[in-house]
Amino acid sequence: MQAWQVHELGEPGEVMRLADVARPTPGEGQILLKVRAANVNFPDALMCRGQYQVRPPLPFTPGVEICGETEDGRRVIANPALPHGGFAEYALADARALLPAPDALDDAEAAALHIGYQTGWFGLHRRAGLEAGETLLVHAAAGGVGSAAVQLGKAAGATVIGVVGGAGKAAVARELGCDVVVDRREQDVVAAVKEATGGRGADVVYDPVGGPAYAQSAKAVAFEGRIVVVGFASGTIPSPALNHALVKNYSILGLHWGLYNTKNPKLVQHCHEQLTELAARGAIKPLVSERVPLAGAATAVQRVADGVTTGRVAVLPALQNGAAA
Template sequence: MKALLCNAYGPASSLVLADIMAPEIKPGEVLLNVHAAGVNFPDSLIIEGKYQFQPPLPFAPGGEVAGIVAAVGEQVRNFKPGDRAMALTGWGGFAEQVAVSAQQVIPMPAGMDFNTAAGFGMAYGTAMHALKQRANLQPGETLLVLGAAGGTGLAAVEIGKAMGARVIAAASSEEKLEVAKVAGADALINYSKGNLRDTLKAQTNGQGVDVVFDPVGGELFEQALRAMAWNGRLLVVGFASGQIPQVPANLALLKGAAIIGVFWGSFAQRQAQDNAVNFQQLFAWHAQGKLQPRVSQIFPLAQGGLAIDTLARRKALGKVVVKVR
C-alpha cells in the first residue's frame, strides 16, 4: 500500500510517498481502508519531533481518518467489513490502510461524506469536550473564540451557538472573520488591529467574557485573560501561534477565573462513554443543519506535506483534508 512517510524529523516538505506493507490487525483493532484524512496542528509537530508522544520512525502522520472497514480483529463485535467509519488514529492516517483500536472508531452518520467525516472528529470532538465538560458553557453566556476561522475554531463557533451562547469570533483578517460570521458568530474582532482586551471590554459593556476558547496561545492568551468576567473560564486548547504563553497567576486570582486544559484525545480514551454521548449530540446537530463543517482545501496523498504546511502557516479557512483514495 502507499503511505506518506516521515523517515526523519523535519519539515513537511521532507515527507516521502512510499510503498509499504499493509498493517496487521491485532485483537480489538479495526483495519480501515482510508478514503480521506484530516489535517491538524499536531501533524506539524509530530513530524518535527515536538509532540508530547512520538511514534518510532518511519511513520505516516495523520491523526484522524474516514473510510470503510476492511477487516476486524478478534473481540471486535460492533464493526464489520463494509461499514463506513471515522477514527482517531494519533498517526498513520496518511496511508491507504490503517489499523486502529475499535474504541477509537465511530460509525459515520448517514449523509456525511468521507472528506467531511475525515475533518469532523478532532475539530468537533475537541470543541464539544471543551465547551461541555471543561467550561460547562451555559445559555446566555458570552463565548470568545480565538482563531475562529480554523477548523477547531469554527467548530467552537457553531457549537457555542447550538448551546445558546453569544459568540464573539476573533481572527487575524477580515477574510477569516467573514467565514466565522457565516458560521453564526454574533460579533467579530480583528485582533491584528488594536488591543484585544480593550476591544472585548467595549464589546461586552465592560463585563468581560465568560468563556474563552483558545487554540492560538501567544500574547492573545494574556489579553483574553485580562478581559474575562468574574468566574470566567479560559480553555487552553492549543498553541497554533507557536508560542506557549506564560501569564501572571494573579490575573486568575483577581478574576476568580479558571485556566482549564483541554486534551480531547486523552478524554476520548479515558471517558469513552462520555465521548460517545458527545458525538450523538454532534451528529444530531449536524443532521439538523446546525453544524456545517467547512472543508476549504483537499490535497492528494502525494501532497500531504503541502497540506500540513498550509495549516501550520495558518493559511487555512476551515479544515484541510488529504484525499487518500
Template sequence: MRALSCETYAEPEALRVVERPDPVPAAGEVLIHVHAAGVNYPDALMVMGQYQVRPPLPFTPGAEAAGTVAAVGDGVTHLRTGQRVVAFTGTGAFATHVIAPAGAVMPLPEGIDLGVAASLPLAYGTSMHALTDRARLHSGETLLVLGAAGGVGLAAVMIGKALGARVIAGVSSAAKGEVAREHGADEVIDYAAEPLRDRLRDLTAGRGPDVIFDPVGDALTEPAFRSIAWGGRYLVVGFAGGEIPRLPLNLPLLKGASVVGVFWGEFARRDPHANARNLRQLASWVEDGTVRPLVSERYPLERGAQALRALLERRVTGKVVLVPS
C-alpha cells in the same frame, strides 16, 4: 497500500509516499479503507518531533480518518465490512489503509460526506469536550473564540452557537472574520487591526466573556485573560501562535477565574464512552445542519507536506483533508 512516511523528525517537506503491505487487524481492531484523513496542527508538530508524543521512526502521521471498513479482527461485533465509519487513530491515517482499535471507530449516518466526517474527531471532538465537559458553557453566556477561522476555532464557534451562547470570534484578518460570521459568530474582532481588550469591553459592556477558547496562545493570552468576566473559564487548547505564554497568576485570583486545560486525546483514551457520546451528538448536529463543518481544501496524498505547511503558516480556514485514494 500507499502511505505518507515520516522517516526522520524534520520539516514536513521531508515526508515521502511509500508502498507498504496491507495491514491485518488483530483481535479488537478494525482495518479501514481511508477515503479522507483530517490534517491537524499536532500532525505537523509530530512530524517535526515537537509534539508531546514522539512515535518511533518511521511512522505514518494522521490522527483521524473516515472511510469504509475493509476487515475486522476477532471479537469485533458492532462493525461490518463495507460500513461507513470515522475513527481517531492517533497516527497512521495518511495512508490508503489504517488500523484502529474498534472502540475508537464510530459508524456514520449515510448522509454525512466522508471528507466532512474526517474533520470531526480531533477539531470538533476537542471543541465539544472543551465547551461541554471542561467549560460547562451555558445557554446565554458569552464565548470568545480566538483563532476563530481555524479548524478547532471554527468548530468552537459552531458548537458554541449550538449550545446557545453568544459567540465573539477573534480573527487575524477581515477575510477570516467573514468566514466566522458565515458559520454563526455574532460579533467579530480583527485583533490584527484593533485592540482586543478595547473591543471586548465595548461588545460586553465592560463585563467580559464568560468563557474564552484559546488555541492560539502567544501574545493574545494575557490581554484576553485580563478581559474575562468574573468567574470566567479560560480554556487552554493550544499554541498555534508559536510561544507558550506565561500568565501572571494574580489575574485568575483577581477575576475569580479558572484556567482550564483541554487535552482531548487523553480524555478520549481515559473516557471513550463520554467521547463517543460527544461524537454522536456532533454527528447528529452535522446531519441536521446545526453544525456545518468547513472543509476548505482536499489534498492528494502526494501533497500532504503542502497541507501541513499551510497549517503551520496559518493559511487554512476551517479544515483541510487528505484524500489518499
C-alpha cells in the same frame, strides 16, 4: 499501497515522502481501514517536527483523524493507530474505538467532526459549562479547532465573538455565524471585546493559540469567567499570573481531549451521539475549505503549520488531480 512517511524530523514539507509500502497488518484489537478521507491537524505538523506529546517511532505515517471504510463496507470515524496514520490508502485503528460516520456528512466532513468537535464539545460543555445567553470568545475562529467551537457555541445559544488574523479569515468567521468578528491585525482585541460586551468581558474564552492570545484572554475574561486552554498554535506556552486569576475571579481550565479515550471512553461515545444529532439537524457542519489528493498531503500539512488555511484541509486518496478517481 501508497503512504506518506517521515524518516527524519523537520518541517512537514521537507521530511514527508510519498512511498509504495505494504499494507499494515492489524495487531491484537486492531482493524484495517481503507482511508476515505484524512483531515490535516496541527498535531500532524508537530509530530513531523518531533514537538508533539506523542512521538511515534521513525518511520511513521502522519494523519491522526480519518473517515475510513471497514472490510464489510461500514463508514466509520477513527483515530489511526500510529505509526500507521491516515495519510495513506490504508490505516490501522483500534476496533473498539470506531465511531459511525454520520449520514448527514460526506467523508471529509465526517472525518473533521472528530478531534476538533470533540475537543470543542468537551471544552465548552464538560469543562467550562457554557450556558445559553453567555458570551463566548474564540481565538483563531476561522481555523479547524476554532471554527468547530464557533458552531458549537452558537448551537448552545451563546453570543460568539471570533478573533482572527486578516480580512479573509474575518469573512470566514462571519459565515460561520460569529456575532462579532475581531481582526487582531487591525483592532485591539481586548478593547473590542469590552466594547462588544458593555465592559463586562467574555464568560468563556476558548484558546487554542496561547502566547499573546492568552494574555488577551486574561484581560478580556469576565468576572467568574472561564478560560479553556486547548493548545499552543502560536508556539509559545504562556505562564499564567495566578494572582491575576485570584483578583479577577476567573478560572483557567486545561483540556487534553485525548485523555478521555483512556480515562472515560463512554463520554467520547456520548459526545459523538450529541454531535451526530447536531449534524443531523444542521446545527453544525464542519468547514472543509480544501480537498486535495493523496499526493498533496505534505504541502497541505505544511500550509496548516504555517497558519495560512481556514477550516479543515482534507486529503482524499480517491482523488486524482483534483477529480474523483
